[in-house]
Amino acid sequence: MQQLTSYLSGRWVYGEGRPREIHHAVSGEALYQVCTDGLPLAESLSYARNHGGAALAAMTFQQRAQMMKALAKYLLAHKESLYEISFQTGATRADSWVDIEGGIATLFSYAGLAGRELPDDTLWAEDELIPLSKQGQFAARHVLTSRPGVALHINAFNFPCWGMLEKLAPTWMAGMPAIIKPATASAQVTQAMVKLMVESGLVPEGAIQLICGGIGDMFEHLDFQDVVTFTGSAQTGQKLRSHPHLMAKSVPFTMEADSLNCAVLGSDVTPDMPEFALFIKEVCREMTVKAGQKCTAIRRIIVPAAQVDAVCDALLKRLSGVVMGDPRVEGVKMGALVSLEQRDDVQEKVDFLLRNGCEPLCGATTEGLTLTGDNLGKGAFYPPTLLYCADPLTHQAVHATEAFGPVATLMPYQDLAQAVTLAQLGGGSLAGSLVTADGEVASQVIRASACAHGRMLVLDAAAAAESTGHGSPLPMLVHGGPGRAGGGEELGGLRAVKHYMQRTAIQGSPAMLAAIGREWVRGAPVAEDPVHPFRKYFEELRIGESLLTARRTVTEADIVNFGCLSGDHFYAHMDKIGAAQSLFGERVAHGYFVVSAAAGLFVDPAVGPVIANYGMEGLRFIEPVKIGDTIQVRLTCRKKIKKAQKSAEDKPHGVVVWDVQVFNQEGNAVALYNILTLVERKEGDF
Template identity: 45%
Template sequence: MTTSSPLLPNFVGGQWIHGTGAGTPLFDPILGTELARVDATGLDLPEAFRFAREVGGQALRALTYRQRAALLAQVAQVLQANRADYEAISVANSGTVKADTAVDVDGGIYTVGVYAKLGDGLGDVFHLTEGDAARLGKDPLFQSQHVAVPTRGVALFINAFNFPSWGLWEKAAPALLSGAPVIVKPATATAWLTQRMVQDVVNAGILPAGALSVICGSASGLMDQLQAFDVVSFTGSADTAAVIRSHPAVVQRSVRVNIEADSVNSALLAPGEANAEALDLLVKEVVREMTVKSGQKCTAIRRIFVPEALFDSAASAIAARLASTTVGNPRNEAVRMGAVVSRAQFNAVQEGLQALKAHTEVLFDGNTLPLVDADPAQACCVGPTLLGARNPDNHPVVHDVEVFGPVATLMPYRDEAHALALVRRGQGSLVASVYGTQADDLARIALALADSHGRVHVISPDVKAAHTGHGNVMPQSQHGGPGRAGGGEELGGLRALRFYHQRSAIQASTAVLGAGVAPATAKA
């Protein structure tokens, strides 16, 4: 194992700076070799945040939405031009097969492109209006107009390890379009890809100085730098989310927070569906969600609910498809599923799996199959595992424990009311998917689940070739969820811009409102 890997620099205060420490190593989860090191020791964080807030923010806000959108379009072009390098980094540092790399890298580039187009449609304006002006009394002369103006703070992103590309750009694209400078702190284990993407954009000279910064390594002290008009967006565990919410920046200075935390997402075969096509749709999507990125997606299916009479049929069908999943070295074209990102994550998956096994039966164990072109003693590979809980009412663990890997639990239900109650035991999730053939039933169930999910994905035979996937987060739709999912809201088209704006009511005469507050401005 080499110890001469490069120390990746941070980009803060408009310059590239190495940490003063030895650095934390990043590893190849298949080969175990050291790839690079990251370190943020000794960085002048107050100056980094000041520079982003004052220099970067001022420069961004001096541009119109259309001008900022044009910058995003250039960012997308730079990222696309360097895609091959990003794929190589993803394979090496995240252990992903090419198809999984595309979910992360291409998903990030696509999201930037979508916001470039949305921003162009907002026009050459500097603020947004919300709704029409409303009279405040009998005389229509004095009215109230709600506007949204860009925050004068910095947007701090503390990101998770599973999407080093998409996790950056799904936050940064709407932030930059809004006029908010970005400081991103990627998860250490997979920070290389995020750092390289920022490096390419910075070197291209597209964005104003201070608009985009990256800090790799320890996050210690980052929250201490936040001031009243800053915002912070976090993706990760509920435990860390609780620490962020209790920080003085949030509690005392009212820093705005967006959280995406744990989520035990569900797939539900609608009641009364004896139709083989509906079951097949569920089976295919479950297997895809269990295996894409080795199950390391916040939106992956963790719980599967089917009518009692179809439990054994569903178990057999899912197991049969999982049996054809080849696991191992992603550099081998025969491999369909690579590794989890690190030894620590491998151990966490094993621990969670054991906790679930104590309350379930194993319906399929992919760990009994040999790895392809990988040493099982070295590679952080986990075979897809399907568990079963025939009495889901009496085993709360299956509704509470999220194993962040290729693991899902199949459960039977008696009727629609029972099914909905079981799904809701997830206490709020990012997404639920519903499968069936009857439009009326699917619509009713989708609306019933909307109160506890950020997104409800309905798959019927008419959209089997058109739907975007249970776990695929599209920038046009909201990403986030209530309850244990964190209560956050991201994306959703232009809705994402609200987080980076301040809403204010301008109360004035119609002449004042007409002089620049309301006319010729884009609608939020």
């Protein structure tokens, strides 16, 4: 039997002790032995900090993004080997697609997000300058820096690839190394992906390590700069979170636990409406994808009392068409649970629900299963199981007991207020769904029940064509939930990256804040040069380099001509009587004329390194510009972001963010904003 090795301190190693076996979920045959006894687990923490952590922290956000994008491409090119191993866990090809390619897509997503939003630096200035004094020479801003620690990720069995990558992407982007501890039942899939990462040579040594088996006393060696994340059962998570050493060292702990997620059918929906069919399809999909082994799966089906029979009939009809068996066989829609232990746990929970107010509508036992494929007698199969709880307000077990398999319970509600109550009885959920065609129903239910959910899907016929579904966490959206769901947040775009970084408020003069952030801020010194900044290549521009333009006096003709050209005949610009009665007291220039006139003052018109205007951010009109006012502009290089050259044919370039301040004749700011330009680089990456 094969030994499933761990990857620690740059070596593939196996322990010495009593091993635990991993069995094929479909055939029941023994596949691997797992053991970590005697391995240098604690030493792997120091190795991560000193090797992977040091290397990642030295990389800029842009370099980390490029690393992750290259790794995602490599994993995608080798995905078929992962699919082959994933079949051992009972997953169908469709199940594995969510896990394998969905996980890889998370790497792509974070790499793209960082490439667009984060600096080409190791420090992230999170916000704008915060003035702390009248004269503006004492200010503050918050910065984010990499923790010199390690992230220990303890993952669940149901998504051995995605569960790892959803945490790795923000961890690496934050500049932290990670040690992955997958659930033993599906650790072979995680190990296969980690092997690909190591073989790729794209990730710094020590940036990722893998523990296949127990973690021993690792918690005793964690420090305040480290981070622990956990995905799994609420009971196990609570036990880990309360570890005395974690509390003594204030080690951040994020928990994402299984929850009793619900789907609510709106009171407006009837069987002849398209939303009814959408509801049935969504519930059945969540019951059968990954054989119901999803932390976001629908466990409670909350429907109007008048529609219980119709929903029951429709669900039973659709579930009866689900073909179970070997996931390799064509036509099989649902495979096995991950292990016999997991199957026994599901049966135990179903039996408990049946003793506490629920009755079976289908499934609920492994006897008499019809399976497609050969040699399946020892597989961990469990049928789609639909239960019914007639009085869900009295029988609380249905809101507190989760059978982590293809099991859901149908329950009635009398009115929307009761539907909200039932939704909240879950005690905190990762995801909830509401299917309705009525905006007022949606408003009433979501406003009242959002507090109990981390994410909510409102599904109607319009959204259905493009909806990713109830149970699909997306990299740009928060994944987590309150209460029973763990109280944590994962993913959520750049929010997740911040979780692995240290936020510090820095106070000082604008000059010092600019030096620390390597980003010019208003009030810091500027440097002027006879050469126009638009004549300089990306590498030649200096942060703080500034241009003070010539002046321009605004005339009545300017306002009239701009109004005719733009079609903007707003009374404050064009109507002398109306403007006199306005808060301005007289006619004023269009705000967009001021912006256009400012561009005319600072732009150098000749062909040069500036390729294009990339956009405008943070535009604010501070004071009105009246006829006869004279404006002047100060243009300052605020920050530079080097962009990777995608091919030898592409022109190498970077993004330059310019601070624009438009003043009037009294020196008062009338408009403030940033413009972004694409500026050619002298040297390419090829």
